Amino acid sequence: MSRESILNAIKQNQPELSPLPTEVDFCFEDINPVEKFKQVLEFIGGKLHAVSNYAEAKEYLDSVMPPAGQWITAVPEFQDHAAFVEPGDPHLLENVDVAIIKGHFGVAENGAVWVTEELMGARALPFITQHLVILLNKNNVVPLMQQAYQLIADKEYGYAAFIAGPSKTADIEQSLVIGAHGPRSLTVILTD
Amino acid sequence: MSAGKDHAALAQVFNNDENRVDWHDETLWFVRAKRDRASHGIPDWELLRETASQIKHNVLSNMHNYLVQFEENALTNGIKIHWAADAAEHNAIVLSILKEKGIDRMVKSKSMLTEECHLNDFLQDNGVEVIDSDLGERIVQLAKEPPSHIVLPCIHKKKEEIGDIFHEHLGTAAGESDPQILTETARQHLREIFITRRAALTGVNFAIAETGEFVVCTNEGNADMGAHLADVHIASMGFEKLIPQRKHLSVFLRLLTRSATGQPITTYSSHFKKPRPGQQMHIIIVDNGRSIQLGREDFRNSLKCIRCGACMNTCPVYRRSGGHSYHTAVAGPIGSILAPNLDMEKYADLPFASTLCGSCSNVCPVKIDIHDQLYKWRQVIVKNGYSTKTKTAMMKGMTLALSSPAIFNLSGKAGRLALRYIPFAVNNGLNPWFKQRDMPTPPEDSFTDWYKKNRKGEKP
Numbered sequence: 001m002s003r004e005s006i007l008n009a010i011k012q013n014q015p016e017l018s019p020l021p022t023e024v025d026f027c028f029e030d031i032n033p034v035e036k037f038k039q040v041l042e043f044i045g046g047k048l049h050a051v052s053n054y055a056e057a058k059e060y061l062d063s064v065m066p067p068a069g070q071w072i073t074a075v076p077e078f079q080d081h082a083a084f085v086e087p088g089d090p091h092l093l094e095n096v097d098v099a100i101i102k103g104h105f106g107v108a109e110n111g112a113v114w115v116t117e118e119l120m121g122a123r124a125l126p127f128i129t130q131h132l133v134i135l136l137n138k139n140n141v142v143p144l145m146q147q148a149y150q151l152i153a154d155k156e157y158g159y160a161a162f163i164a165g166p167s168k169t170a171d172i173e174q175s176l177v178i179g180a181h182g183p184r185s186l187t188v189i190l191t192d
Numbered sequence: 193m194s195a196g197k198d199h200a201a202l203a204q205v206f207n208n209d210e211n212r213v214d215w216h217d218e219t220l221w222f223v224r225a226k227r228d229r230a231s232h233g234i235p236d237w238e239l240l241r242e243t244a245s246q247i248k249h250n251v252l253s254n255m256h257n258y259l260v261q262f263e264e265n266a267l268t269n270g271i272k273i274h275w276a277a278d279a280a281e282h283n284a285i286v287l288s289i290l291k292e293k294g295i296d297r298m299v300k301s302k303s304m305l306t307e308e309c310h311l312n313d314f315l316q317d318n319g320v321e322v323i324d325s326d327l328g329e330r331i332v333q334l335a336k337e338p339p340s341h342i343v344l345p346c347i348h349k350k351k352e353e354i355g356d357i358f359h360e361h362l363g364t365a366a367g368e369s370d371p372q373i374l375t376e377t378a379r380q381h382l383r384e385i386f387i388t389r390r391a392a393l394t395g396v397n398f399a400i401a402e403t404g405e406f407v408v409c410t411n412e413g414n415a416d417m418g419a420h421l422a423d424v425h426i427a428s429m430g431f432e433k434l435i436p437q438r439k440h441l442s443v444f445l446r447l448l449t450r451s452a453t454g455q456p457i458t459t460y461s462s463h464f465k466k467p468r469p470g471q472q473m474h475i476i477i478v479d480n481g482r483s484i485q486l487g488r489e490d491f492r493n494s495l496k497c498i499r500c501g502a503c504m505n506t507c508p509v510y511r512r513s514g515g516h517s518y519h520t521a522v523a524g525p526i527g528s529i530l531a532p533n534l535d536m537e538k539y540a541d542l543p544f545a546s547t548l549c550g551s552c553s554n555v556c557p558v559k560i561d562i563h564d565q566l567y568k569w570r571q572v573i574v575k576n577g578y579s580t581k582t583k584t585a586m587m588k589g590m591t592l593a594l595s596s597p598a599i600f601n602l603s604g605k606a607g608r609l610a611l612r613y614i615p616f617a618v619n620n621g622l623n624p625w626f627k628q629r630d631m632p633t634p635p636e637d638s639f640t641d642w643y644k645k646n647r648k649g650e651k652p
């Protein structure tokens with residue numbers, strides 16, 4: 001058991017207490033959140049489509065997503081369109097083609113969407129699916145990460161993630177390839 | 193892999209292929225240029241760096257309390273906590289967790305700490321198969337090499353070489369080197385691994401004392417694919433990964449990838465707070481020399497490092513000598529500060545593998561005084577008698593020359609004369625600077641002489 005000896009060594013060796021900076025929420029950027037969000041999201045390989053209601057969203061998805069595949073959703077309003085995700089063994093999600101979930105909010109500066117596990121239905125779903133669709137209300141886009149963490153602050157979750165674009169890699173000679181292990185595409189549907 | 197060889201000798205091996213050196217240099221400079229564009233794109237960059245550095249300073253000064261707080265919160269969240277004094281204990285803990293569950297195959301997402309601990313070799317020797325799932329890591333693993341860069345593990349490999357590796361191990365067509373096709377092949381191969389492994393190990397980018405959660409950043413989603421499909425998730429972290437509060441992530445996540453690759457954020461910034469129902473989650477908190485470094489006043493700032501790799505991408509020596517020449521898990525400028533702390537004799541060469549140009553310190557998102565620390569290590573190493581004979585003699589000569597204007601002038605004169613009339617005296621193996629370059633033709637006059645001639649009457 002090394003706990004005590006490690007903690008003791010640390011206690012002895014750490015320097016005199018220096019204060020935490022009081023201000024971390026600074027913001028000097030004048031950002032039009034939705035504009036910037038769209039621009040950055042497309043830059044990082046995601047797609048953005050604006051609709052005025054869920055019916056339009058469904059119509060749009062029907063026109064762009066693989067029709068025959070397995071569609072799964074964690075959004076109750078989409079149950080007529082995709083199977084509702086069941087809790088349980090994540091391995092059952094192995095062959096999901098399209099996953100439709102909701103996001104809490106987007107971050108303009110980096111195109112990320114904050115999603116907690118209740119919105120995922122299953123933690124594995126946004127990663128194991130071939131194509132990921134996130135529904136986001138257009139009023140819920142904040143400019144910077146500072147505002148994002150103000151919203152998250154003391155929220156409770158077991159697992160949560162910022163998702164920014166489709167899975168990607170540039171490990172082979174720095175050539176960007178979309179679709180490493182996770183989704184081959186990310187579509188954010190902006191609703192009114 | 194390079195027993196007994198020092199950085200200069202290993203760099204020479206890399207330098208034998210001049211085209212590769214140029215290519216390596218340019219590729220990393222391209223990444224560095226992306227970092228510049230990203231950092232210049234946000235107006236509060238310098239304030240972010242300063243804030244990050246101060247937060248980390250507070251962490252170092254209050255590490256004991258934050259660790260206790262983190263442990264308590266993580267335990268409440270249902271995570272099991274282990275403490276490892278060194279690499280051996282870390283590896284033994286991983287093995288015991290797997291043994292207890294009867295698991296002999298594990299999938300791993302990128303973790304430089306497990307490289308530092310040589311976990312893969314240890315587990316393999318103990319009958320456990322480990323597959324690295326980050327594409328770059330998988331490539332070097334198949335090539336039986338360590339990563340050469342902390343963020344870009346196979347940056348030293350050309351796509352044709354990767355094509356050959358995939359042809360041999362994953363059955364792609366001979367001569368196939370298209371990154372798209374190779375990545376798709378790896379995707380299929382690794383998907384099968386994710387689906388079938390019951391244990392996944394990930395690194396930790398940030399651990400939050402206030403909440404007991406930890407954050408893992410990847411672009412590929414491999415940490416998540418592994419962890420969410422496994423019954424057991426083991427996370428290995430050096431204790432310096434702690435930050436005080438969740439809101440501090442806003443500062444670090446803004447800095448990390450902009451510094452690393454010029455991206456605004458990684459594709460996935462995953463916050464693990466509790467195991468999912470039915471899953472076991474473990475965190476191994478590792479010391480392995482870090483508490484000693486914490487006690488070294490001149491070097492403790494190196495523990496602020498968030499492993500973005502910017503100092504490597506910008507380092508003129510790293511770019512031209514390749515990561516493997518550093519013969520340690522973390523290469524480049526920051527690795528050259530961290531390694532001598534673990535074993536001063538073995539890594540005595542590394543602080544000398546730098547031009548001290550300061551570029552590393554300029555790009556560091558947490559404002560570590562990297563080049564100053566390299567300089568300080570040189571002094572410690574010489575004082576402790578670990579430097580090579582030639583370096584010690586040269587350093588002594590330099591100290592002497594720099595300490596007296598008379599000797600400085602005289603040795604300058606002697607140097608210029610030597611270069612002019614007996615260039616072989618400096619263009620030889622004793623002078624490492626001569627490698628890869630010819631010594632310059634010396635000027636007629638020294639600067640002092642020139643100044644006297646041309647600026648008469650002004651004070652030099």
Ligand code: SF4
Nearest residue numbers: 497498500501503556
């Ligand atoms: S020392 Fe600084 S620049 Fe280098 S990897 Fe660490 S954080 Fe990045």
